[in-house]
Amino acid sequence: MKPFILHHYANSPFSEKVRLILGAKGMAWHSVHVPSVMPKPDVLALTGGYRRTPFMQRGADIWCDTSLIARVLDRAQPQPPLYPAGVAGITQTLAQWADFTLFWAVIPYTLQPQGLTHVMAGVPPEGLKAFAADRAPFTAGMTRQTAADATVALKAYLGRLEDQLADGRAFLCGAQPSIADFSVAHCLWFIHLAPPMLGILQPCERLRAWYERVIAVGHGTPTIMKSADAIARAASTSTHEPVQVEPGLGFEVGESVTVTPTDYGRDPVVGVLVGLSDDEVVIERRDERAGTLHVHFPRLGFQIRKEAKT
Numbered sequence: 001m002k003p004f005i006l007h008h009y010a011n012s013p014f015s016e017k018v019r020l021i022l023g024a025k026g027m028a029w030h031s032v033h034v035p036s037v038m039p040k041p042d043v044l045a046l047t048g049g050y051r052r053t054p055f056m057q058r059g060a061d062i063w064c065d066t067s068l069i070a071r072v073l074d075r076a077q078p079q080p081p082l083y084p085a086g087v088a089g090i091t092q093t094l095a096q097w098a099d100f101t102l103f104w105a106v107i108p109y110t111l112q113p114q115g116l117t118h119v120m121a122g123v124p125p126e127g128l129k130a131f132a133a134d135r136a137p138f139t140a141g142m143t144r145q146t147a148a149d150a151t152v153a154l155k156a157y158l159g160r161l162e163d164q165l166a167d168g169r170a171f172l173c174g175a176q177p178s179i180a181d182f183s184v185a186h187c188l189w190f191i192h193l194a195p196p197m198l199g200i201l202q203p204c205e206r207l208r209a210w211y212e213r214v215i216a217v218g219h220g221t222p223t224i225m226k227s228a229d230a231i232a233r234a235a236s237t238s239t240h241e242p243v244q245v246e247p248g249l250g251f252e253v254g255e256s257v258t259v260t261p262t263d264y265g266r267d268p269v270v271g272v273l274v275g276l277s278d279d280e281v282v283i284e285r286r287d288e289r290a291g292t293l294h295v296h297f298p299r300l301g302f303q304i305r306k307e308a309k310t
């Protein structure tokens with residue numbers, strides 16, 4: 001089986017979530033660095049319009065969103081499990097909370113002026129302007145927390161996580177790491193990019209020790225790959241992962257649809273429906289350079305709409 005290709009960039013927390021999962025599972029992988037702001041022509045060639053980071057590729061299959069990427073990696077390499085028996089439900093619920101609620105407290109908290117200069121160290125003023133201009137439409141429609149809101153929320157959330165570890169457990173849902181640990185860890189990892197902001201973790205002794213345990217899993221074994229080579233890899237692959245459209249879910253195989261994230265970065269991807277279940281939606285699309293691709297999204301958090309007939 002060929003290694004997965006992760007398309008990511010260094011300072012991306014959700015990429016760190018996947019890098020840590022690859023580390024926990026001891027996997028070898030190909031690493032393609034993508035730009036952190038638009039334009040991203042090589043990204044869009046593969047995803048069809050989805051611009052969020054990271055996404056994963058193998059051959060001509062593309063997986064978007066870390067909740068789905070985590071499931072795919074867990075299927076490919078089941079040990080150690082991301083969804084341990086007995087806590088599989090709660091660990092995914094905690095991960096979902098961290099990936100949205102905790103994340104969107106961490107971002108405005110960390111990017112206050114004294115943190116921003118560290119996260120963006122070395123970026124010239126025009127780069128900072130371009131970043132702000134890129135992210136405004138990306139999060140349009142979301143209520144961005146003020147620094148004061150985010151600080152009070154984050155203090156409460158960190159306190160709750162500290163409580164969760166009060167019985168001396170090594171990881172958030174028990175003795176083994178699970179998806180919840182990686183979803184919380186990538187948020188705390190982002191605060192670590194801005195050392196002056198770390199004071200908020202000072203009272204959380206157990207959480208700080210937990211963080212060191214999670215980060216210690218490392219990133220597995222990455223090999224650098226160029227985005228042009230990843231595109232060529234897709235173009236030279238004529239097979240896809242087996243998928244099917246299950247009946248009774250509101251859509252038929254072969255229908256033209258759009259798939260769009262419901263929270264932010266709401267760029268629709270157009271394609272022909274080839275796979276649908278309660279967990280996943282898969283569309284087929286063609287790109288001049290990358291050939292015929294299957295783009296997979298999680299079903300939860302994504303809206304499917306039939307394309308209007310012309």
Ligand SMILES: N[C@@H](CCC(=O)N[C@@H](CS)C(=O)NCC(=O)O)C(=O)O
Binds near residue numbers: 011038064065067265
């Ligand atoms: N729910 C998504 C969230 C991904 C996300 O918000 N990624 C950030 C980077 S950490 C992003 O896409 N930023 C804009 C960009 O990279 O263009 C996931 O789990 O993958």
